[in-house]
Amino acid sequence: MNPGLWIxxxxxxxxxSKEEWEKLDLISKLxxxxxxxxxxxxxxSAAIAGLLALRDGRFDLGRWLLLTIGLTFAHATNxxxxxxxxxxxxxxxDNYFRTQYGPQVLEQGLVTKKVLLSYVALTGGIAxxxxxxxxxxxxxxxxxxxxxxxAFVLFYTWPLKYIGLGEISVILVWGPLMIGxxxxxxxxxxxxxxxxxxxxxxxxATTVIFGKHIDKLQEDKAKKIHTxxxxxxxxxxxxxxxxxxxxxxxxxxxLVAVQYFSPVLLAVVxxxxxxxxxIRIYLKPRPAQPPPDLPxxxxxxxxxxxxxxxxxxxxxxxxIAMIVQLFx
Numbered sequence: 001m002n003p004g005l006w007i008x009x010x011x012x013x014x015x016x017s018k019e020e021w022e023k024l025d026l027i028s029k030l031x032x033x034x035x036x037x038x039x040x041x042x043x044x045s046a047a048i049a050g051l052l053a054l055r056d057g058r059f060d061l062g063r064w065l066l067l068t069i070g071l072t073f074a075h076a077t078n079x080x081x082x083x084x085x086x087x088x089x090x091x092x093x094d095n096y097f098r099t100q101y102g103p104q105v106l107e108q109g110l111v112t113k114k115v116l117l118s119y120v121a122l123t124g125g126i127a128x129x130x131x132x133x134x135x136x137x138x139x140x141x142x143x144x145x146x147x148x149x150x151a152f153v154l155f156y157t158w159p160l161k162y163i164g165l166g167e168i169s170v171i172l173v174w175g176p177l178m179i180g181x182x183x184x185x186x187x188x189x190x191x192x193x194x195x196x197x198x199x200x201x202x203x204x205a206t207t208v209i210f211g212k213h214i215d216k217l218q219e220d221k222a223k224k225i226h227t228x229x230x231x232x233x234x235x236x237x238x239x240x241x242x243x244x245x246x247x248x249x250x251x252x253x254x255l256v257a258v259q260y261f262s263p264v265l266l267a268v269v270x271x272x273x274x275x276x277x278x279i280r281i282y283l284k285p286r287p288a289q290p291p292p293d294l295p296x297x298x299x300x301x302x303x304x305x306x307x308x309x310x311x312x313x314x315x316x317x318x319x320i321a322m323i324v325q326l327f328x
Contacts, residue, residue: 010036015297016103021110030119033083033105034076038308041205042075043068044315045174048201049182051322052194058187063134067182070130071149077124078153083107084116085157091223124153134185141190145181152177167228170209175202193260200251200268201318203244204311207278210241211303215286238282241303245275248314264328267321271314278306 006027008014013035021029030036046068053059086092087106105111111119131149135142152160152173160166179198184190213220213227214237221230229237252268255261281303290299298305 035079039075045178049179053186063186066130070127073123073127080120082157138185164228164231170206174205200248203248207307211307214303242282262325264325265321271317274310274313281306
């Protein structure tokens, strides 16, 4: 067991050699292969849903725990299936972008397809087991939400990402589905205000995937993967990303103005410290080579790295402000 690596895998995507891989315990292998650092974004979505339910006096700890387990393991399953699909289609062959920023466990020969499928069965089974009691409580609507989640898990990598719908899917999943749907399965009530309140964080999560797709725009274009940045072109995609960052804050200001949120949520302006850098980065084309001041191990992540740091900061400030709001 290696708790130190577990913590590291939740913070960044560690690069692992085959020799290091062989020494890892099962939990470490699952965390690394499922890219647990980005799964943390899903935990934040579940936490937001729970805090909104708590604020409305309708929180249920058991349902929230099932929701959190189900969502995080579903996201892990999606990441594993992404790598399996891309490997099977030859997308990650010859040191493609994916293999440069972290281990693609199939492409690098760290596991076989059979082993990866066992990981998928484990994480997917846990997600489904957590979802079934929520469906029994929530009825038909909860079943539809579960089926929508399964569809996104199975079909995000192909065909949705290939036809410019991947980024739209991320907005829908991290906002209305995870937070709006999460609120529903906790409380038994659907609330469109919750859906609107889900969008600031959902847009942040989308800037992360948007940044990654801009970073590998040329590679995706050559492989006929028509992500939204490929369809829009780099310049337009960069300005769309900036717009999403700006709208994260404008939506919070709106929700405070209509008194859905208390003024405490204006604390999100503290995250502007980490918003300035990605906005400046998105204003210029991607450099051909890593800048000399870029920390070692970040490249080829450029736009995505800046978006990830901002989204993590925004999400944590947003979460803390919501907790403080409960006490006030």
